[in-house]
Amino acid sequence: MSTELKKTPLNGVHRELGGKMVDFGGWDMPVQYKAGVIEEHMATRTRAGLFDVSHMGEIWVEGPDAIAFVNRLTTNDVTKLADGQAHYSCFTNHDGGVVDDLLVYRFGPERLLLVVNAATTEKDWAWIRSHHSEHDDLALRNASADYCQIAIQGPRALEILKKLTETDLTGIKYYWFTEGEVDGVPAIISRTGYTGEDGFEVYAAPDKAVQLWNAMMHAGSDDGILPCGLAARNTLRLEAAMSLYGHELGDDIAPLEAGLGWITKLGKEAEFIGKDKLAAMKEAGLKRKLAGFEMTEPGIARDGFDVYINGEKAGVVTSGSPAPFLKKNIGLAFLPAEFANPGQEIKVDIRGKQVAAVVVPTPFYKREK
C-alpha cells in the first residue's frame, strides 16, 4: 500500500509517550508530546531534548572515486574534510537550484556517508544514481533502513550522553564524529544538530532504537530531559535561522539566495552541477535574499503569507512562527536584495491585515559558548 505511512522503530514509544502523530512527508511522526511545544522547546534551550530523526535518509558512497563524485554533486568542498569530520552542503541542479541539503561525513578517503532529508530521500537517491557514470569507481548504497537516528540536544546533552559511553565526547569537536558505543550499542556519535544548541546525533541499528532512546531518557531524567516532537524541532531551528528544505530551500532557490554562500564553494577546484549558473548569479548580483524579520505589531506571520514594502508585494514568508525562547513572533522571507537589510520596515499580510515587522540580523538566537 503506497498510502500507508512509514514508521520509525520508535513509533510505539512515541505513542506510549502520548505523542500527537502526524503525516510528515509520508512518515508517521510525533508533532509534540504531552508537555507541548513550548515546554519541549524550552527544555532543549535550557536543559536537554530528545528527538527521533530516524526518518532521515542515509546513503553510502564508497570507492576510490567517492570524494571526487560527491564533490561533483555538492556545493561544499569535500576535499577539505578530514577523516572523522562532517560538513553541511547542498546538492544543486543545473540551474543552480537546491535538490536537497545534506550532511557529508568522511569516514575515510574512500568512504563517505550522506545524510539527507526524509521526504527527499528517494528523489536524492534517484538524482545521485543518475549521475553515477561507468567511469566512477565507486559503489552507492541507500542504507536509510539500516539506521535509527536519535538527536540529543541542549546544554546538558554532553553530560547526559557521557553517562552512557566510554567514548571521549568532549574530544569530539562541533561537526566532527566518531564510531563508538552508546549503552553498549555500536553507534556513530556525531556532534551535530538542528536546534542551535550543543548536542549529538547518534546513529545505530534500528533494532537498538528503543534501547538507546530509553537509555538516554533515563540518563537525562535528573536533568529534566524531554522528548521533543517536530513542532519544537521546527521552532528551534527557526530561532537558529537554519533552513528547512521545501521552505527556505527548493529546486528553484539558489543556495546563495538562501544565505548559504558559506557552503557554496565557487572557488573549489572541482566543477559541480550548477556551478556556472551560481557563479554568474553572484557576478550579476543577487536579486533576492533570505531575510529574518520580527513582528513589531501583534500578529503571527505564517508560511506563505505575503510581504509588502512601500505598499507593494515584495516577497513571501517561507517560515513564520512564534519563537518560544525569544518570546517574539519571527519569520524568514525572500525579499528583493535592496530591501533585505536589517532595519528595513516591512508589512506582513496576515489574513488581509497589514501588520508591521522589521528585518533583523540572523540567527535570531545564538547560544552562549
Place this chain on the structure above:
Amino acid sequence: MSNIPENLRYSKDHEWVSVEGDVATIGITDYAQSSLGDVVYVDFPRAGDKFATHEAFGSVESVKAVSEIFTPVGGEVVEVNEGLNDAPESVNNDPYGDGWMVKVKMDNPGEADAMMSSAEYEEYLSSNG
C-alpha cells in the same frame, strides 16, 4: 478524554456558550484547545462590534496553527477577555473559565438553546473527532 461541562451549549466549530439573560459568554472547548496546542495569541474583536451568526470574529493561534473563531450566536460584543493578552495560555489551562474570550449581547437568545447540549457535543466528538 475531553472535559465537556453539562451546563454549557456547544457549536460544531468547538465553541462553547454560557448564557446569562441575553448575554452569551463564548470560548473554545477543551477539545479545541487540546487540538490546537499551546495558545500564544488571541485576536479579538472590539466591544461594540456586531456579528451575524457564524461569522468569524477573531482567531486563536498556537505555536503551530491558526484557528478562526466563529460567533455561534449573533449580536453585539459587550466585553472581551483582555486578560488573554497577557496570559493566552489560560485558553489551554482553563478553557471554560479564565480562557473565555468574548461576551455577546444576543440578537436572538433562542439561538443558544438551539446549540448542542453536552451529551450531543460528546456524541458529535466521538463521531467526528
